[in-house]
Amino acid sequence: MMMVELKGKVEELRERIEDVKKVLSPEKLEKELKELDQKMSEPNFWEDQDRAKQVIQRRKWVEETLNKLRSLERSVKDLEELMEITPEEDTETWAMIDEEIKEVEKTLKELELKTYLSGEMDAKNAYLTIQAGAGGTEACDWADMLFRMYKRWAEKKGYEVELIDITPDDVAGIKSVTVLVKGPYAYGYLKGEQGVHRLVRISPFDANARRHTSFAAVSVMPQIDEDIKIEIKPEDLKIETFRASGAGGQYVNKTDTAVRITHIPTGITVSCQQERSQYQNKRKALELLKAKLYQLEMKKLEEKKKQYEGEKTDIGWGHQIRSYVFHPYKLIKDLRTGYETGNVEAVMDGEIDEFIESYLKWKAQKEKESSNN
Numbered sequence: 001m002m003m004v005e006l007k008g009k010v011e012e013l014r015e016r017i018e019d020v021k022k023v024l025s026p027e028k029l030e031k032e033l034k035e036l037d038q039k040m041s042e043p044n045f046w047e048d049q050d051r052a053k054q055v056i057q058r059r060k061w062v063e064e065t066l067n068k069l070r071s072l073e074r075s076v077k078d079l080e081e082l083m084e085i086t087p088e089e090d091t092e093t094w095a096m097i098d099e100e101i102k103e104v105e106k107t108l109k110e111l112e113l114k115t116y117l118s119g120e121m122d123a124k125n126a127y128l129t130i131q132a133g134a135g136g137t138e139a140c141d142w143a144d145m146l147f148r149m150y151k152r153w154a155e156k157k158g159y160e161v162e163l164i165d166i167t168p169d170d171v172a173g174i175k176s177v178t179v180l181v182k183g184p185y186a187y188g189y190l191k192g193e194q195g196v197h198r199l200v201r202i203s204p205f206d207a208n209a210r211r212h213t214s215f216a217a218v219s220v221m222p223q224i225d226e227d228i229k230i231e232i233k234p235e236d237l238k239i240e241t242f243r244a245s246g247a248g249g250q251y252v253n254k255t256d257t258a259v260r261i262t263h264i265p266t267g268i269t270v271s272c273q274q275e276r277s278q279y280q281n282k283r284k285a286l287e288l289l290k291a292k293l294y295q296l297e298m299k300k301l302e303e304k305k306k307q308y309e310g311e312k313t314d315i316g317w318g319h320q321i322r323s324y325v326f327h328p329y330k331l332i333k334d335l336r337t338g339y340e341t342g343n344v345e346a347v348m349d350g351e352i353d354e355f356i357e358s359y360l361k362w363k364a365q366k367e368k369e370s371s372n373n
Helices: 002-024 026-040 049-085 091-114 136-157 186-193 278-309 344-348 353-372
Strands: 126-132 160-168 174-182 195-202 211-222 237-242 258-263 268-272 320-325 331-334
Touching (some): 002 049, 002 091, 049 091, 091 353, 126 136, 136 174, 136 186, 136 195, 160 268, 186 211, 186 353, 268 278, 331 344, 331 353
Antiparallel strands (some): 126 174, 160 174, 195 211, 320 331
16 A cells, blocks of 8 residues: 555655646756856956845856755655665565655755746845834834844745844834845745734733734835836935934944935935935935835736736735734744734744745736636
């Protein structure tokens, strides 16, 4: 019975690998790898350091993806050959085959997740903004906890997190923070985190140890490349310089070169105070403004599309996406997909891949249903 079951599993693995290959296309990846190697060999490659880093990161991602695909194909072929020569009564070898199948499935799941990242901007770096909701220190502490969660997740992915702007609270935590998460498909993975995150816990700031509910809003935008044209007229900008302020400590770089830019037609305001020079802060703030204007355009298009389809859009700051309950029981639940876990410590330490994966699958299923209607 075990032999028949395991042979069926390996057959299913081979079919799933073929499905992944249809989307990821090893031939296209091999071609891209050669093109990236050519770019890296150009004499002026290091002149633009940021672009050079992006190319190196992309090359690493392409090479890793190709290696995993090849490794999976080899593993399945080896398993098929081993199963052919293994007698049914050799339970020890069949147990070993079972373990190997589990390892292959684990790697395959990682690649399957990549097949959901086919959006126009999915491969880009991501701006992540966390804003504490109403509720004073309690909400600011919650925003800081989310900030740590995303930083830990990014570290585990091998992504770089660049601090763009932060406003610490006077007592604890942060009122708001914006970071640039740099790495292949950072936006694709993080885009489903946009929305309101709700926390229920016994407040460490309440002397009577009462239960409190706190909110924090997360916004995620792709970093826009220079080749994507977003028109920003100089006369539409109000540019101010100021001294970085706040509670000090680990976050604040005390400098009078901080820059705040207001886009007059939309009222969007961005600021950057982390760089040493006013020029660098202005450049970073303009990049962030470009991303926000792009997001605004995408939101308008999405709302137009939903209106056309006769649906009400659920995109926006007011949409609650996830509930984190620490008391009276422990449970974190995604309100869109229904995925939940009681392991709150792991999630707050950056283990959010299951939430990301369930969102991407849910979104793909919704899009499939929408296109079938």
